[in-house]
Amino acid sequence: MSYIIYIIIQIFVMVLTAPLVNGIIKKAKAFSQKRTGPPVFQMYYDLYKLIQKGTVVSDVSSWIYKAAPYVVFSTALAAALLVPVSTLVTPTNSIPGDFILMVSVFALGRFFMMAAGLDTGSTFGGMGSSREAMISSLAEPSILVCLFTAGLIAGSTSLDGMMTFMQGTGTSPTHPVVVLLFLALLSIIMMETARIPVDDPSTHLELTMVHEAMLLEYSGRHLALMEYGAAIKQLVFMTLLVNLLIPHDQLIGFAGVGAVVVSLLIYLLKVILLAVLIALVEINTVKLRLFSIPNLAALSFILSFLAFLQYFLMGGGNV
Amino acid sequence: MSSLFDTLSVIILLTSFVLVANKRIKSYIKTFRVQSAFIALAAGIMGIQSIMEEGRIDVLVVCFVIVVLKVIYIPKLLSRTYSGVEYKVEKDFILNIPILVLICCGLVVFTYFSIATIDGISQGYNDIQIVNSVSVVVIGLFFMISRKKAIGQIIGFLVLENGIFITAMFATDGMPFIVDMGIFIDMLTAVMIMGIMVYQISDKFDTINIDKLNKLKG
Numbered sequence: 001m002s003y004i005i006y007i008i009i010q011i012f013v014m015v016l017t018a019p020l021v022n023g024i025i026k027k028a029k030a031f032s033q034k035r036t037g038p039p040v041f042q043m044y045y046d047l048y049k050l051i052q053k054g055t056v057v058s059d060v061s062s063w064i065y066k067a068a069p070y071v072v073f074s075t076a077l078a079a080a081l082l083v084p085v086s087t088l089v090t091p092t093n094s095i096p097g098d099f100i101l102m103v104s105v106f107a108l109g110r111f112f113m114m115a116a117g118l119d120t121g122s123t124f125g126g127m128g129s130s131r132e133a134m135i136s137s138l139a140e141p142s143i144l145v146c147l148f149t150a151g152l153i154a155g156s157t158s159l160d161g162m163m164t165f166m167q168g169t170g171t172s173p174t175h176p177v178v179v180l181l182f183l184a185l186l187s188i189i190m191m192e193t194a195r196i197p198v199d200d201p202s203t204h205l206e207l208t209m210v211h212e213a214m215l216l217e218y219s220g221r222h223l224a225l226m227e228y229g230a231a232i233k234q235l236v237f238m239t240l241l242v243n244l245l246i247p248h249d250q251l252i253g254f255a256g257v258g259a260v261v262v263s264l265l266i267y268l269l270k271v272i273l274l275a276v277l278i279a280l281v282e283i284n285t286v287k288l289r290l291f292s293i294p295n296l297a298a299l300s301f302i303l304s305f306l307a308f309l310q311y312f313l314m315g316g317g318n319v
Numbered sequence: 320m321s322s323l324f325d326t327l328s329v330i331i332l333l334t335s336f337v338l339v340a341n342k343r344i345k346s347y348i349k350t351f352r353v354q355s356a357f358i359a360l361a362a363g364i365m366g367i368q369s370i371m372e373e374g375r376i377d378v379l380v381v382c383f384v385i386v387v388l389k390v391i392y393i394p395k396l397l398s399r400t401y402s403g404v405e406y407k408v409e410k411d412f413i414l415n416i417p418i419l420v421l422i423c424c425g426l427v428v429f430t431y432f433s434i435a436t437i438d439g440i441s442q443g444y445n446d447i448q449i450v451n452s453v454s455v456v457v458i459g460l461f462f463m464i465s466r467k468k469a470i471g472q473i474i475g476f477l478v479l480e481n482g483i484f485i486t487a488m489f490a491t492d493g494m495p496f497i498v499d500m501g502i503f504i505d506m507l508t509a510v511m512i513m514g515i516m517v518y519q520i521s522d523k524f525d526t527i528n529i530d531k532l533n534k535l536k537g
Contacts, residue, residue, distance in 0.1 A: 180333075295417060298421065299336065302424055306329065306427070
């Protein structure tokens, strides 16, 4: 496949699916509380409405405040290009860039988000930024060790190469390394995308919020870009999990356009199942105290480090 | 099949990490119960295998005893003991939790290197199940010395025992029946005596903190 087709499919799938995932998680949570909940497509309507509205910019803020939404959205899109939705659509010569680039691109977006939270000088913004800085610095070792382990197994640091390797070997889903990496990535998703044990995505104006506190000053188009960026970031991590650890492309027996369509449909199904799983975790846990988050981060690091250790126990061989 | 046991051994190791990361005595008991349930699951699978292949029923009986004793009876006994203690302050660890967890991580690495140098066990490769289950023993020991309260130390002892049991089970595909039963009865007596001790300590000193025991009481 050529780069152009890859980029088109990648952007198309990621951008169109990202708000849907949020809708499904909200719907599942509402179902558990015996509520009807917002429609699955609610976030699309919200984004459409927000884009049409005007923006209010505080007159004490600098250019960082206005640049941050665009940086956050574009870094999310750039990271989305590094994580293939299906190995059947990846270009023949691999994608330039690897998981280290992905993590640092996300870090760039996060840096601007934190700077924008501090920029307006509101107390909530500063509080949110400092908490986000703490959580992200705790989550980063876990992500890197986790992805390095996958990279060691596959013998490549490129996400595309890792996924292709996993497709080829037909790894059993009960393999210890796979189980540990799955749990590690799940806890990373919870920490990175402001989900319940760490941050409550459905609260506004409470002292516990982290992600929302940084966006508090934004309105209209800027807010839409920020939220869209966060949704895409969440989908990127989920794609990473489902395509790396639950590979499906080797099950499709035929090639051509039909195979790509089938592969994308299976991918969507897996993402929806993972969204339901995330909703289940959110339903069954309570939000942690801020000073208990290091404990969660330590456990998440242990999960990825144990995966790394088990890989060596296996003799560093094939998984 | 061996991959399934690998995964189970990893999950059992993971539960002991969760135990170290726990803060409350209620959640120690809950985690111990989960760990015993996973051990019972491993013993059950091994028992069914040994019935199929050799016609031995003893491993399945051991599995049943684990379910009754470690999943149901001992956790219940401990929660009853704990609810009988009047003076309850939850925090009882000496270092903070991330450091404890990282030390345990180091212990696993240590176990890995020490098992690798034993000739009989590693025939050219490292047995993942043995390393994981010996790590459970070491972590149980570490848990005992890292908690100040008597109940935390009892749980540490039980986790240590769990570790020894699965080490024996993974290494030998089921120990002789009489040995297993002997260990279980020993453990049961020990836990009961320790439960009574906790009552006595709490009665005499108004606390179950081990630190306070060096004060003289008339």
